[in-house]
Amino acid sequence: MVFKILTIALLLPPTIHFTLKFIKHKSLYPFMPFKYNFRRRRITFAKTLKLLDERHVKMIIETGTSREGLKNTKGDGAATFVFGKWAKQNNAKMHSVDISEESVKGAQDEVNRQDLNDTITVHLNDSLEFLKNFNETVDFLYLDSYDYSKTDKEIQVKSQEHHLKEFQIIEDKLHDNSIVLIDDCGLPGGGKGKTVVEYMRKKNWKVLIDAYQILLVKN
Ligand SMILES: C[S@@+](CC[C@H](N)C(=O)[O-])C[C@H]1O[C@@H](n2cnc3c(N)ncnc32)[C@H](O)[C@@H]1O
Numbered sequence: 001m002v003f004k005i006l007t008i009a010l011l012l013p014p015t016i017h018f019t020l021k022f023i024k025h026k027s028l029y030p031f032m033p034f035k036y037n038f039r040r041r042r043i044t045f046a047k048t049l050k051l052l053d054e055r056h057v058k059m060i061i062e063t064g065t066s067r068e069g070l071k072n073t074k075g076d077g078a079a080t081f082v083f084g085k086w087a088k089q090n091n092a093k094m095h096s097v098d099i100s101e102e103s104v105k106g107a108q109d110e111v112n113r114q115d116l117n118d119t120i121t122v123h124l125n126d127s128l129e130f131l132k133n134f135n136e137t138v139d140f141l142y143l144d145s146y147d148y149s150k151t152d153k154e155i156q157v158k159s160q161e162h163h164l165k166e167f168q169i170i171e172d173k174l175h176d177n178s179i180v181l182i183d184d185c186g187l188p189g190g191g192k193g194k195t196v197v198e199y200m201r202k203k204n205w206k207v208l209i210d211a212y213q214i215l216l217v218k219n
Helices: 003-013 014-024 039-054 079-089 100-115 127-132 155-173 194-202
Strands: 059-061 095-099 120-124 140-143 179-182 204-209 212-219
Touching: 014 155, 039 079, 039 140, 039 179, 039 204, 059 079, 059 127, 079 095, 079 100, 079 120, 079 140, 095 100, 095 127, 100 120, 127 155, 140 155, 155 194, 179 194, 194 204, 194 212
Parallel strands: 059 095, 059 140, 095 120, 140 179
Antiparallel strands: 179 212, 204 212
C-alpha cells in the first residue's frame, strides 16, 4: 500500500506537487509574512489573535519560550513572536518564561533581531516560581512548557501535572475576559492540556476550539 502511494506520488506532475505543498502551507498572512508555516496551530493562533483584538488584551504570559526564535513555526509554533508582534502593535506587554538557559538565549536573540525588547521580557526561571511571584492581572495565558512525550507515560503525566500547577498558581490573576491557550494537546495520552482542561471545565471555563491546541474562555 505504502509502495503504491509512493509510486503514485512520484508520477504526479510538478504542478500537483506544488499545489499540494501550497495547500499544506498554513500561513497567518497578512499578520505574519507568508513564508512562515504555522501548520496545525494556524486555526487556534488565528482565533486567539482575533480574541486579543476584541478583548483589548494588555498582559500576556507564556510558559515555555520560542527557543528557536522564528525558525520553528512548524514544530514549536514560535508563539513568543506571533503574540509578541501583536503585543507590540497594540501597546501590550508579554512575559515569556523558560527554565533552560539555551532556550532563553534563543528567544532573546530573536527578541533583539525583531526589536521587541520594549514589549517582550524573556525570563530564565521555572515557570512555577515565576508565576508564584507574578502580581499583575493576566489577560492572555499561553501554557507550553514541560515538554511532552508521545510514548513515555511518565513524562506525559508529569507534563500534564506541571501545566495544571501553572494554571492553579496564576488562576486568581485571571478575570472573566481572560483567554487561555494550551499547546500540544492533540497527542497520544491527551497532551499537555488533559488534566488542566478537566480542572478548568469544573471551574466554568468553556472550550472554544479543541484541536491540536485547546483554546478556552470563561463561560
Ligand atoms: C515546546 S517549547 C516552547 C515553545 C514555544 N512556546 C513556542 O511557541 O515556540 C517548551 C519549552 O519549555 C521549557 N520548559 C520545560 N520545563 C519548564 C519549566 N518547568 N519551566 C519553564 N520552562 C520549562 C523548555 O526548556 C522548552 O524551551
